[in-house]
Amino acid sequence: MQNMQPDLARLVAETGGRPRTATQHVEAALREAILSGQLAGGTALRQEDLARAFGVSRMPVREALRQLEAQALVDFAPHKGAIVAEISAADAADTYAIRLALEPACLERSVPHLDARALDTAADLIGEMDSDPDPGRLGELNRRFHMTLYSAAGRPRLLALTETTLAGFDRYLRFHLAAHGRAHMSQDDHRAMLEAARRRDADAATRVLRHHLQTAAATLAAFFAARG
Amino acid sequence: MQNMQPDLARLVAETGGRPRTATQHVEAALREAILSGQLAGGTALRQEDLARAFGVSRMPVREALRQLEAQALVDFAPHKGAIVAEISAADAADTYAIRLALEPACLERSVPHLDARALDTAADLIGEMDSDPDPGRLGELNRRFHMTLYSAAGRPRLLALTETTLAGFDRYLRFHLAAHGRAHMSQDDHRAMLEAARRRDADAATRVLRHHLQTAAATLAAFFAARG
DNA sequence: CAATTGATGATTGGATCCAATTATGACAGG
DNA sequence: CCTGTCATAATTGGATCCAATCATCAATTG
Numbered sequence: 369m370q371n372m373q374p375d376l377a378r379l380v381a382e383t384g385g386r387p388r389t390a391t392q393h394v395e396a397a398l399r400e401a402i403l404s405g406q407l408a409g410g411t412a413l414r415q416e417d418l419a420r421a422f423g424v425s426r427m428p429v430r431e432a433l434r435q436l437e438a439q440a441l442v443d444f445a446p447h448k449g450a451i452v453a454e455i456s457a458a459d460a461a462d463t464y465a466i467r468l469a470l471e472p473a474c475l476e477r478s479v480p481h482l483d484a485r486a487l488d489t490a491a492d493l494i495g496e497m498d499s500d501p502d503p504g505r506l507g508e509l510n511r512r513f514h515m516t517l518y519s520a521a522g523r524p525r526l527l528a529l530t531e532t533t534l535a536g537f538d539r540y541l542r543f544h545l546a547a548h549g550r551a552h553m554s555q556d557d558h559r560a561m562l563e564a565a566r567r568r569d570a571d572a573a574t575r576v577l578r579h580h581l582q583t584a585a586a587t588l589a590a591f592f593a594a595r596g
Numbered sequence: 597m598q599n600m601q602p603d604l605a606r607l608v609a610e611t612g613g614r615p616r617t618a619t620q621h622v623e624a625a626l627r628e629a630i631l632s633g634q635l636a637g638g639t640a641l642r643q644e645d646l647a648r649a650f651g652v653s654r655m656p657v658r659e660a661l662r663q664l665e666a667q668a669l670v671d672f673a674p675h676k677g678a679i680v681a682e683i684s685a686a687d688a689a690d691t692y693a694i695r696l697a698l699e700p701a702c703l704e705r706s707v708p709h710l711d712a713r714a715l716d717t718a719a720d721l722i723g724e725m726d727s728d729p730d731p732g733r734l735g736e737l738n739r740r741f742h743m744t745l746y747s748a749a750g751r752p753r754l755l756a757l758t759e760t761t762l763a764g765f766d767r768y769l770r771f772h773l774a775a776h777g778r779a780h781m782s783q784d785d786h787r788a789m790l791e792a793a794r795r796r797d798a799d800a801a802t803r804v805l806r807h808h809l810q811t812a813a814a815t816l817a818a819f820f821a822a823r824g
Numbered sequence: 825c826a827a828t829t830g831a832t833g834a835t836t837g838g839a840t841c842c843a844a845t846t847a848t849g850a851c852a853g854g
Numbered sequence: 855c856c857t858g859t860c861a862t863a864a865t866t867g868g869a870t871c872c873a874a875t876c877a878t879c880a881a882t883t884g
Binding site for chain 1: 867868869870874875876877
């Protein structure tokens, strides 16, 4: 394995690393379907149906559903089955409270150690968010932008928690954008955070981030209040 | 079910709710074994052995291990199996970083809404921590004390995240106490937090909490540095 | 007629079996 | 003597089957 051909290395990279196990495949597909809204909140997830749809047995489906429950994307009840977690004003507020607790901590620890490569990646992601016409990709780009800014925090578990929270937030971002358009992506905040990070000004960056999250939370809460 | 007898209600409460499923039983038992140190970090968890030990098949064991992986108590590798997550200085710092992010947010939101019952429960728990001779129970009491103070935060997912993080912290608390004795429980901090909560002074309470966590993190880091 | 009970069908939890992957160790070659 | 290779055993991932639980609805009874 020491002299892996470039071709082979690229092939492996393209296939997403290594041949995934059936459970991982089902989990990833279901997560994507839930976050994209293809599976609406409240949908009952019958193990048999999913197994047929994926061409596997019920077992990998069961394990995938358990994993998704741990990510708060499905609600599980013994002997009753799984349903897609509902989105609600209360859950949105909960998600923002978690983000507001975790992300400033990530950013504060990361800013002093960010290298030029990460900063450039973040800048590219801002550009992609401006130019990508697919609103469905904005969630992924937004998540990658934030995680790039946090990537040098050096706290793997803290970052993992933040990433799953951000992933679960995708549904609300789509909601938000569908109602208000991409103007509410707050690209100004993103640019301000990046500039503060370039200046190694962690305090300014976290101030912008807090404001960014609080404003978004308030906007989303008002949206829910208006049309429940 | 509308006119349930008080006797029946008490009986149900005593039996701990409902008969748990095998997966839940195995998960709870393994978690307790890991947190108490009976299963040391790095221990390989063979599904077959565990299944025999619990008198069940490998399947509930598999699901329990997946659940524990989501709680960062075991490390899982496809086709390789599960091992008990190692404790380390880096992981301790990670855990404290998460606590320091989540818990002040919980406390700040909870203090304004705490009722007398919760405050009395918290006071009782401080007393129990002073008098209980079993050091193994201090982790549980400490966790319950903190969660009681956060219980009125009204953010179920934030609280759930905090509780699992606190649970995972039990191993480090035992470590800590074994080395330094119960003097380092920082009961003074606990009392100060409770008093601030009684005064509805959320700022003071969170200040004490932050100091409490930062001091404990520093002490534990020094301990790890001294004897690896 | 409402409410409870009992039977039936649908669905999940658990056990057992088979396949795929990884670890172990013997052995040939340099 | 060390290294790499190949065969074998141990272990996990997945499929299939059975048991337990829950939902649905008709029937009975007050």
